[in-house]
Amino acid sequence: MNWEQGWYPSGQKAEQLMADLGGQAQASLKSGGLSRIQEKNRSLILEAALGEFSMKGFSGATVERIAADAGMSKSNLLYYFSSKEAIYNATLAHILEVWLAPLKTLNPDGEPAQELAAYIRQKIEMSARFPEASRLFANEVMQGAPQILPILQTDLKRLVAEKSQVIEDWIAAGKMRSVDPVHLIFTIWATTQHYADFSVQIKALTGKDLSDAAFQAETEAAVTTLILNGVGLSLPSEDGLAE
Amino acid sequence: MNWEQGWYPSGQKAEQLMADLGGQAQASLKSGGLSRIQEKNRSLILEAALGEFSMKGFSGATVERIAADAGMSKSNLLYYFSSKEAIYNATLAHILEVWLAPLKTLNPDGEPAQELAAYIRQKIEMSARFPEASRLFANEVMQGAPQILPILQTDLKRLVAEKSQVIEDWIAAGKMRSVDPVHLIFTIWATTQHYADFSVQIKALTGKDLSDAAFQAETEAAVTTLILNGVGLSLPSEDGLAE
DNA sequence: GAGGGATTTGACCAAATGGTCAAGATGCAA
DNA sequence: TTGCATCTTGACCATTTGGTCAAATCCCTC
Structure with missing residues (x-):
């Protein structure tokens, strides 16, 4: 599989990618489950891989280093994942679910200001707690999303369409200013993830x-104030005074 | 120089990085200038390098490929730039200047709405015309800015402080809502560059x-509407009606 | 505690890759 | 044209790196 030269995915979907994660190393254990050792080592590997891939990118990361970080030999790592690409895919699948979760919580029946504020809060929380995940995702997309393009085109597209409709409905109900929902979502993604992806620059400029x-x-x-104001909303402040 | 393991810059500043670009391959030509051949080949190399580095990152790019894209042999490329790292630094220096230029045009004597709108327009124009430059920059920063951290900490920090003051002054003059200027700048960077860095995702979701x-x-x-509204401003619309 | 599958590893291999070098080709001034 | 500096390249080298394999060790069940 000619990865370096620009490999493109063969139509796999989210479920298949996810499945990689749960599948055993090589059809072991008569029962479908993973042994305790497998469970532990896979987890160690994925954690180490996230650190390496997010810091160096796919090409810059080395299997040897990931193995060392995970506290095992390269050979042993390759006993659990058949190739570097397999580790990468598993890592990506592992974070993708949690990474896209916040958007799913946008509640059509809630108030726009509260809902958007909550979404932004969750996204910033994610950037704060899992900056490596953000960078891994950014890296993957910037390289042309060779692995997850099909997911973007199907699952994510569906999700964005659904939530765009929610926003459209809010607008139609006169609850917020008319804005293009997709650009609003992009803006929220961009700003919140920026603080994770560019944290080095932010630290260089602000010291924090x-x-x-x-x-x-x-x-x-x-960010919340700026975006809410941007779409003509405002959040009741804690002491009950409008801002 | 142990790049892969996390090489950190030895205190070079913008001027020095820039100098790399203009310096001859190996002290040729009695006069200081570059020969026509040198001029052409350096330019071809930098263009090819931008394409490769922005698409694959530093580690993923290969000298051979860059040379092929530039239409010459690897050996010849290494005649013009002494190492892969030198090509990378030259490429980075080459784009950095133009990349940060728009912020410098923010005019203290102008009206906030006009000035910010013009800045956003320029940044989006940059993302549209030079998406590779944006990605190269993003890549560099995401990997910890090993090459340009000193520039961020000095030149860029100074520039941001200066322009933050401009925004503070606008606020003090009652010309716009009170916002943290640094976060405003980050938001503008994040949103505008997002459209370049994540263009694959954007195309997957919107088709464009x-x-x-x-x-x-x-x-x-x-983006302009959202951010201007976000800071309590609005642009007179073309037909003269307030929006 | 014996047997057998699961786990772990070091030795090893082939390909990719950054970089060197000497030799040849080319351009240019006198 | 001649001579010299500039330019270009193929052959080659050392290192890195993803991946294989057979042998050892561990763990668990009977």
Whole structure:
């Protein structure tokens, strides 16, 4: 599979990618489950792989280093995952679900201001807690999404369409200013993920990043205010006074 | 220089990085200038390198491929640039100047709405015309900015501080809502660059990207409106009616 | 505690890749 | 044209790296 030269996925969908994760190393254990050792080692590997892939990208990461980080030999790692690409896919699948989860919670029956604020809060929380996941995802997409393009085109597209409709409905109901829902979603993604992906730059310029709780709160407030105002909304402040 | 393992820059500043670009391959030509052949080949190499580095990242790009894209042998390329790292640095320096230029045009004496709108327009224009530059920059920063961290900490920090002051002054003059200028700048960077860096995802979801003139216009309008409203401003619409 | 599958590893291999070098080709000034 | 510096390249080298394999060790069941 000619990865380096620009390999393109063969039509696999989210379910299949996810399945990679749960599948045993090589059809072991008569029962379908994973042994305790397998469970532990796979988890160690995925954690180490996330660190390496997010920091160096696919090409820059080495199997040897991932193995060392996971506390085992390269050979042993390749006993659990058949190739570097398999580790990468498993890592990607592992984070994708949790990464896209917040958008799913956008509730059509809620109030736009509350719902959008909650979404932004969750996304910033994700950027603060899982910056590596954000960078891995960014890396994958920037390289042309060779692995997850089909997922973007199907599952994510469906999700975005669904939530765009929610926003359209809010607009139609006169609950918020008329904006293109897709651009609104892109803006929220861009701003919130920026604080994870560019944390080094942010730290170079401000001296802080999202690992600082105060900075996280400040960021959340700034981004939330800006975007809510941007779509003609505002959040009731804590002491009950409109801003 | 142990790049792969996380090489960190030795305190070079923008001027030095820039100098790399203009310096001759190996102290040729009695006069300081570059020969016509040198000029042409360096330019071809930098163009090819931008394409490769932005698409594959530093590790993923190969000298051989860059040379092929530039229409010459690997050996010849290494006659003009002493190492892969040197090509990378030259490429980075080459784009950095133009990439940061728009912010410098923010005029303290202008009106906030006009000035910010113009800045956003320029940034989106950059993302549309030079998406590779955006991706190269994003890649570099995401990997920890090993080459340009000193520039971020000095030149860029100074520039951001200066322009933050401009925004503070606008706020103090009652010309716009009180916002944290740094977060505003980050938001503008994040949103505008997102359309370049994540163009594959955007195309997967919308069917278009900034290479489509109509989509570019639509994006510019959406982002400008959202951010200006976000800071309590609005642009007089073309037909003279307030929106 | 014996047997057998599961786990682990070091030795090894082939391909890719950054870089060197000497030799040849080309352009240019006198 | 001649001579010299510039330019170009193929052959070659050392290292890195993804992946294989057979042998050992561990773990669990009977």
